[in-house]
Amino acid sequence: MFRSVLDWLEERTGVESAIKHFLYEDIPESSGWHQVFGSVALFAFLVQVFTGVLLSLNYAPTPGEAYDSLRYIMTQVTAGPLIRGMHHWGASLMIIVVMLHLVQVFLWGAYKKPREATWMSGVVLLLLTLAYGLSGYLLPWDNRAYWGTVVTTQIAELAPGLGPYMLRLLGSDGTAIGVVTFTRFYAAHVLLLPPLTMLLIGLHVYLVRRHGVAPTPADEGRPKKKFYPRQVAIDTVAVFVWFAVLMGMAILARVPLGHVADPTDLSFIPRPEWYFLFLFQFLRWFEGPLEVVGAVILPTLAMVALLLVPFVDRGKMAFVRQRTGAIAAVILGAIFWGGLTAKAVIGTPETHEMDMSLVQSWQEVSAGNLASIGYFRQAQCGSCHEFGKPGVGPDLSAAPSKRPAEWLREHVKSNPKAPGVLKDAQVDMLVTFVTKRSEKAVDAWENAPRSAVEGALVYQANDCASCHKLNGIGDDLGPPINGVGERRDRAWIEQHFADPAKFSPESMMPPTKFKPEELKRITDYITAIPK
């Protein structure tokens, strides 16, 4: 039955003989583990297409919405962080495997006649891979994306003679970037680059098949072997290992999402993705008028040199161990790249930027709202007003109370469960909460950890809002609480409470002596309030 279906298909389409033709390709006897990288790179590309399409099903490609929809993917969609993790780490791991592929072919000298075109199409594919990295970097539309891309467009502007045109092509006016740049980067990332890549992969694989896998001198006079099954099995194992590493990273290493792109946030120090860090560091050697040399001319020359490798090295095929020049070039390149990257990593200032995809409602509501949840619990309101279902009293989470404030005040003060536990100001705050609370406040009510509510209680008890603003509520006499955890470290904040004048001589803030437990609560709380 199965056989006859296959025969039918084979007769109409020739699919079986095509697969056989593909699998039973002749390859040199010396083929083996060193030749897996091409297959792994192809697989990496397919994983990027797969996860990219999945992301696009929940992603709105306009500035602003892009950020919100990505935050939605990271916070609301089950497996959303996993899919984004696979796409993000997949990009890095693809760069690694593409570079390994290049280095292997370079070391073995597999680019030699007649395989020059195969090599050159490979170099173009490397450039395309980097272009994905560059264009995809902007798409989260957080500060990192925004400021990183500002730098990218400014570098493009340096291109001799082409600068203004490059800028126009990237939709930028040379200062800020906005909707046009974003849309072009998105279009390039998902509409322009993929078909180009597929075309070039097709050409690249066709050329590999046309010329056959490059033999080594050891293969001379030895019979060829078949691609299937041994080499296919080796490639599959390599693909599996690569994929296992990717899944491990996607599961264990959450990809953060910063603050939404903010052109006025001048404190942000942009850093490119790790594989561009060496260029970033390299640029520092060139100042003033020389900048264009480091930013554009030398990288372009390096790419041209890479393209021309097969025309420079035209000797006969040799064993890897005899190719000392190539080995030296790879080692020098690795030292150059590794050294610059290491220097850039060491020079990166430590940041405390918050992962906004982990921020919850309680971090975004006012301290008064959060403390009111505490008052609600202290006065044991929940024993009649249950959360999420009608109880003895109305469910205050389903609809705000419409009672007059005066009535509610009396109701709280005289409630039989715990009369008189709250002070007048606290009663007022609780009344405002149950009559005017937002949906976010209800979410905080349901999900805020006990410690956060206690932190807000300390905040209210010490009347911090009379000088500081937190999530829009409070006065401007002191600096805003929002982002204090990103500006200061914990020890600074804790010591600052005891003696503010020691840290900032002009401070009007009264010294406050907290109990250790209170100090921990209030510090935990205020450092969790995002910028």
Added chain:
Amino acid sequence: MLIASLGSAIAAALAVPAGIYLLWNGVSKNRGTFVEVADLTQLNVGKPQEVTFERTRVDGWRVLKEKVIAWVVRTDDKNVVAYSPQCTHLGCAYHWEEDRNHFVCPCHESLFTIDGKVVGGPASRPLDRYAVRVENSKLLIGSKILKA
């Protein structure tokens, strides 16, 4: 054997998260929030009334404030039903026709009685209702739709 098993492991590791990612989540996560819509005294027993009210709805990554319409019928002193304004056949907006004493859908002439039952046309199930609550003689309408 090795190729097939590693290949299927990879395929499964891609397909399962993709399935969860696409199928697990509802588009919106709305809690059954109630909105005050009318005072009971404004409603006449046995006379359907079209009421418009505003509520917030979570739509994917957006939180929308939107207008919602309900057909409200006060059935007695304390009870009210609120129908979702779309015909249960194909979702057209129906309306109450005083002369015919029925809800009539203009698209395919589905007819519903004042208590939502189908008495004519292609609709196969009674009108959908909103969850309602009466508190202190105010009518509150919830965001959940109860299908008959």
